[in-house]
Amino acid sequence: MTATSSSPASAQRLPADWRDFFALTKPRVMSLVIFTGLCGLLAAPGSIHPILGFTAILCIAVGAGGAAALNQWWEADLDAGMKRTAGRPLPMKRLQPTDARDFGFFLSGASVLVMAFAVGYLAAALLVLSIFYYAVVYTMWLKPRTPQNIVIGGGAGAFPPLIGWVAVTGEVTAMPILLFAIIFMWTPPHFWALALFVQSDYAKVGIPMMPVVKGARSTRRQILVYSVLLIPVAMAPYFIGGTGEIYGIAALALSLAFLALAIPVGLRDIEGKDAMRPEKRLFAFSIVYLFALFAVLVIDRFSVTQGWTV
Incomplete structure (x- = not known):
């Protein structure tokens, strides 16, 4: 050798x-x-x-x-x-x-x-x-x-x-801008949930992610705030008449489920591995949320063209 x-x-x-x-x-x-x-x-x-x-x-x-x-x-x-x-x-x-x-x-x-x-x-x-x-x-x-x-x-x-x-x-019209806004508003709670349980990695290499700079407590509060703000943004396509009732009902249900998972994250002050469980659940659901919301958007579009009603 x-x-x-x-x-x-x-x-x-x-x-x-x-x-x-x-x-x-x-x-x-x-x-x-x-x-x-x-x-x-x-x-x-x-x-x-x-x-x-x-x-x-x-x-x-x-x-x-x-x-x-x-x-x-x-x-x-x-x-x-x-x-x-x-x-x-x-x-x-x-x-x-x-x-x-x-x-x-x-x-x-x-x-x-x-x-x-x-x-x-x-x-x-x-x-x-x-x-x-x-x-x-x-x-x-x-x-x-x-x-x-x-x-x-x-x-x-x-x-x-x-x-x-x-x-x-x-x-470029109002609807695609709103689709942009949904992902824009979804990103902070989605990514900060991940950043909370990998924050030691970011701290080690000096990247100023929110949990590293402001701490876990502040990050959790901001996750909750963005999760609340996500609801009207996700509902906006329905409010402006760009979608039908299928999307409106699904968007409300999915966004409320997102908020329900964000509340335990936002209100907890416990540190350690056990404290990361709500964050991991929220991170996992946030991916499902975006896939489901955009899938329903397409289903709603075809329901309108086919004359389906709720």
């Missing part, structure tokens, strides 16, 4: 394969991006050719993957210091940083160009804005500087349904 092959550093430098590049796109996050983008497209009035619709969703997914790769390229050192992210390709040295950077730029550029020429310039412009918002505004500027990073940066993940809607209609 040679000295090179026995060194710890060389043992970690495993050859990259397609799975490492795929991991750079954050597939689990991308699944939510694809779903909300598809729901925005399907719920929009009018129609789009199936091939163009598929192309629009593919561009949204690829653009999100490109932004995620740029995020991991920029934060490779931070990821290496956190238990939750230490297994990613860059901290494990399965990829060179320049490869991740170039891959991110390629995906981002290709997705925008295809969206512009195949679907429309407005949808492409919004896709550019979403990539820039996540890779630059959130990752490079907000995240390392302010505990409000998730509040302001929530817009990064709120673009997909807006882009999907615009791909069909070619214009």
